[in-house]
Amino acid sequence: MDSHIPAPPTRRLSTGALKNAIDRSTPLLPPALEIDEHNYFDNNEPPEYLESMAKTAEEFVRFHSKNRIVLVTSGGTTVPLENQTVRFIDNFSAGTRGATSAEYLLENGYAVIFLHRQFSLLPYSRHYSHSTNCFLDFMEERDGKVVVDPQYQLEMLSVLRKYQHAKSQNLLLLLPFTTINQYLHTLRALSEILQPARSRALFYLAAAVSDFFVPPSKIPEHKIQSKAGGSKLTMILDPVPKFLNRLVDHWAPSAMIISFKLETDSEILLSKARQALDRYSHQLVIGNLLQTRKYEVVFVEPDLPEVWIRLSNKENADSIEIESKIIPAVIERHTAWIEKSKDTE
Ligand code: PAZ
Numbered sequence: 001m002d003s004h005i006p007a008p009p010t011r012r013l014s015t016g017a018l019k020n021a022i023d024r025s026t027p028l029l030p031p032a033l034e035i036d037e038h039n040y041f042d043n044n045e046p047p048e049y050l051e052s053m054a055k056t057a058e059e060f061v062r063f064h065s066k067n068r069i070v071l072v073t074s075g076g077t078t079v080p081l082e083n084q085t086v087r088f089i090d091n092f093s094a095g096t097r098g099a100t101s102a103e104y105l106l107e108n109g110y111a112v113i114f115l116h117r118q119f120s121l122l123p124y125s126r127h128y129s130h131s132t133n134c135f136l137d138f139m140e141e142r143d144g145k146v147v148v149d150p151q152y153q154l155e156m157l158s159v160l161r162k163y164q165h166a167k168s169q170n171l172l173l174l175l176p177f178t179t180i181n182q183y184l185h186t187l188r189a190l191s192e193i194l195q196p197a198r199s200r201a202l203f204y205l206a207a208a209v210s211d212f213f214v215p216p217s218k219i220p221e222h223k224i225q226s227k228a229g230g231s232k233l234t235m236i237l238d239p240v241p242k243f244l245n246r247l248v249d250h251w252a253p254s255a256m257i258i259s260f261k262l263e264t265d266s267e268i269l270l271s272k273a274r275q276a277l278d279r280y281s282h283q284l285v286i287g288n289l290l291q292t293r294k295y296e297v298v299f300v301e302p303d304l305p306e307v308w309i310r311l312s313n314k315e316n317a318d319s320i321e322i323e324s325k326i327i328p329a330v331i332e333r334h335t336a337w338i339e340k341s342k343d344t345e
Pocket of ligand 1 (some may be wrong): 092095209
């Protein structure tokens with residue numbers, strides 16, 4: 001990264017020797033087997049809305065029977081600690097990567113299924129939502145009416161036109177999730193629904209998915225009580241099975257699959273991305289560091305040297321979004337994937 005680009009605020013909690021806190025040399029968890037898939041999906045009930053969501057997605061895929069379709073996953077999954085959930089474990093992801101990438105994919109003619117954490121950032125509305133860009137700051141009162149402040153007119157008009165185009169052409173399907181279980185069931189259902197699209201289907205898995213969860217057999221039904229005098233809370237979380245290889249080999253065997261790898265330690269980013277690629281045999285891992293993810297990412301592909309994508313100082317000062325560089329590079333690879341798949345389809 002260019003040295004004078006300011007690093008975004010980190011969520012570092014301590015200046016202590018964090019290296020010792022977690023053993024980062026731990027290898028990745030083994031890929032899930034068929035039996036793990038059965039165990040998980042038989043024991044963790046699908047969300048009630050799954051069937052109707054699947055119908056909507058099927059219609060969308062049929063409607064785009066000639067177009068490229070991308071499934072973008074975005075935002076963080078939660079891990080409930082109680083069945084009637086008061087408390088849950090969450091992560092930092094606001095869905096910026098996913099929502100921004102979806103816009104550039106739409107601009108390049110893709111139909112987008114946007115599987116996102118409910119209330120995280122959405123394509124187009126992200127420009128005016130959440131605390132940094134409250135939509136009210138873009139408005140003013142004139143003659144008793146609410147109007148857009150003239151200084152934002154042009155930019156908002158451009159965003160509005162793109163949004164309305166995506167809507168009127170039925171190019172964007174928004175599907176929410178909250179928990180890790182909802183995410184996994186929906187991902188599997190959508191993968192199967194996307195099978196007819198074969199190599200035209202692209203998976204862009206940018207969501208930050210929980211690594212651990214409390215299985216139904218161990219989850220308390222009601223709110224966990226604090227005892228008088230305050231006792232410690234100990235919970236044992238099970239690992240979430242790594243379903244990426246099931247996706248690659250069985251759920252969507254003809255699609256191009258891109259996963260993301262997030263780390264905080266630059267020394268292990270490349271090796272972890274390479275390990276994921278070796279383990280799951282998909283086409284591309286996009287690696288990024290928590291601290292620099294808005295300015296640089298690295299493409300890791302089988303049998304090829306890594307490719308870094310970075311914003312220059314000028315691009316950064318001009319508020320260029322790194323996704324405007326990531327997406328053309330992704331599309332180039334998807335085009336090659338479609339070409340390569342032609343012989344077998
Ligand atoms: O949502 P965001 O833009 O703040 O962050 C995006 C991201 C860092 C979650 C994404 O780029 C990513 O790396 N997702 C995969 C995370 C992982 O499970 O390793």
